[in-house]
Amino acid sequence: NSKVIQTPRYLVKGQGQKAKMRCIPEKGHPVVFWYQQNKNNEFKFLINFQNQEVLQQIDMTEKRFSAECPSNSPCSLEIQSSEAGDSALYLCASSPQGDSSYEQYFGPGTRLTVL
């Protein structure tokens, strides 16, 4: 079973508010991914890290979204000014080193509702 921890499980924000969610990857996994899963269950990649460094991120992440994975602290994803369209399940996944296939272990997600 995956040991990726995500908090909070549920988050309700008003439009324009900040929304912040956290992820603790599995121990020993240096690669972390953030995805947005929409109401149609489709995955949208947001950003990934190897240790503390960003590997890739999409344009959406570069504008209203910010993310970090500091050393010895949980990773975080923050939406600076929430919009209704941001309502979704935000999934964090981690991947072990030594296997470049990016086999991913997912957390249970943070379900964000923007009113």
Next chain:
Amino acid sequence: GDSVTQTEGLVTLTKGLPVMLNCTYQTTYSPFLFWYVQHLNEAPKLLLKSSTDNKRTEHQGFYATLHKSSSSFHLQKSSVQLSDSALYFCALSLSGGNYKPTFGKGTSLVVHP
């Protein structure tokens, strides 16, 4: 660019029947293919993975074979159970760093008694 196409929408079956969920991919590089399963209100979990051509991989009664000649990695099970009702995602990854995996749109499998 790289892409994954899988059986879309809903697949409904009666318990005990066989199932095959299709997954095809496009890439010019050497692929890793995955199947993930997501039960209602749970995290997606890795079900199968493969990077070896023409080798069958199995887990929990599910199996799939990566066929590079046809760019396919179809998921099969010979006899579905009620507990197999879930979302199934096919995903593609490539060797080397700095690459984001590509997911298919998911297939919802519903198994009836």
